[in-house]
Amino acid sequence: MENSKVFPPEQLFDFSVRVFRHFGVPEIDARTAATVLQAADLRGIDSHGVARLHSYFDMLQLGRIDPKANVTIVRETPSTATVDGGNGLGLVVGPKANAIAMEKALAVGSGWVSVRNTNHYGIAGYYVLQALERDLIGWAMTNTTKLVTPLWGAERMLGTNPIAIAFPGLEEPPIVIDMATTAAAYGKIEIARRAGAPIPTGWAIDRGGASTTDPNAMIDGGAMLPLGSDRDRGGHKGYGLAVMVDVLSAVLSGANWGPFAPPFALRQEIPTRSVGKGIGHFFGAMRIDAFIDKDEFKRQIDDLIRTLRTTRPAPGTSGPLIPGDPERAAEVIRRREGIPLVGPVIDELLDISRQTGIPL
């Protein structure tokens, strides 16, 4: 890509750690936050890696995120907890809350944690991969700043509200589902805008609520469409899933839900109302051996993966992928060759470097 440059993962990790440390984030938390960003960059989810570091930087610099926040349990049962993130970095609050879910799962079979007063937490996939390492089935959701219209709406009311869940194989790599509840990723609309290219129908509406293929029309006051796009093709289902994520993450924890989720970046407008604290996450963890022998489960997952791979391919394709395949393929390449950053992202990192004195 034009103006892009490849960086060793360690270099970006060290830079991120030093930036977080610059604002007084404790060393261990800074390393956690940098690890979550790195996971996105390694897995090819460029929009959620160091490309977002400048937004975290802005929020820390303006004092809108507490670098030394305490993460506290405000209510709990043996298998559940409500966590207050103390308005800390989501990249730190998320892993701590996820750890609580995992501890509860180890103790009583499953653990479920709803989190309020937190901020954007990186890729949902990171959290479920943490669970996998402990032979747990991990779930992760979060609400996010509004970008998406409900089906039959003409304005932004919901976030892209991702859902992630993962299942381990024995010899096969895991099934990793990590999906926004929208028809397409916002990053793809930005890429189309930069390229001056149209977007497919079904991704977005303009500010009048009409279907559009112009990325500018979505970005300038339009909205993204939920998974399913329109009524005929199940747009009410993607909308329903987005509502589910908002309720589990934000209503259940006492965070801001729907259109009132606070902005992640400076360019985003401040909501007109506050109905809770910060944004919200939801984490789940279930012990596999609470349900079935661990190895038997993994053997069946191997069998399921191999069975799905034998599906007769649709014309012009090489057949179905397994959820997680593209990210795993990206990680193999990027661990070996480094992480490619486009010009505008490099400029943002250089700007942080200039303002903090931390060399890139």
Added chain:
Amino acid sequence: MENSKVFPPEQLFDFSVRVFRHFGVPEIDARTAATVLQAADLRGIDSHGVARLHSYFDMLQLGRIDPKANVTIVRETPSTATVDGGNGLGLVVGPKANAIAMEKALAVGSGWVSVRNTNHYGIAGYYVLQALERDLIGWAMTNTTKLVTPLWGAERMLGTNPIAIAFPGLEEPPIVIDMATTAAAYGKIEIARRAGAPIPTGWAIDRGGASTTDPNAMIDGGAMLPLGSDRDRGGHKGYGLAVMVDVLSAVLSGANWGPFAPPFALRQEIPTRSVGKGIGHFFGAMRIDAFIDKDEFKRQIDDLIRTLRTTRPAPGTSGPLIPGDPERAAEVIRRREGIPLVGPVIDELLDISRQTGIPL
């Protein structure tokens, strides 16, 4: 509708109970099964109500479902259980397994139950409405007989694998999400075939794997498409959700997953392999007050519902609905006016009546 006739709900309920009793299903179980069917008919989900009674009848008559099955817990922790349905009616096994999830939630905050060796369980929405009555957030999923292709596949490998979850309001009716993970319901394709009408693109492929608008091409050896329909519009996401449902319901419990889920109706082919017992369900229940004050939660749900209803409408629409609105509207009418059945369904009930001697 042509040849359709309206029946009082009680009449269909009593008929269903007597049909189940005819095969030796215990009275209490027969009433449970009829209640689940009735819930579908009342909520306007015609495909899952008494329209399916003949399929249950066939399976009972052929001895392929055990009318007196024992439902047993084969593994458990404080917050989880694996249940064996004893090859009973899903309409009986489902409510019993759901009750176990709810009991565990009342004891330790949440309960999660994966079920094997069971059969089709009616509408997923029924189970989450049961949880609502106890101030629990209920989840329900099930795998089903194969009908759906993975994205980029050209054959049926997965079921329509529904997901349901519900959240109670205080003054507002609940949010009830109950959705197959496909672009459209199979019933709509059947309706199009009967009407000789085309189906929208994005619903189905033909037996060669090509996109089709001919309902016959799907039904005769083609396949349904997952929610999102194609790669551009997120078809990999609907596929991922369907895989999630299959794993939680069937791999986790030891049931038959993916293309090996046994058939629900006589006309469906018997799978080439058996990889477990029966089909699988997955139920969850979470105590709302395990996370937050119950009334505070419900007030926020009311606020969320009212906020979503104020969304500026898309042109040509009256604005977004709340998930559950259409089913609730149907129920109001049908409780008052009765349940309309189309000619072919009435014929099936009359056939059962003739074979069993039970008057309709």
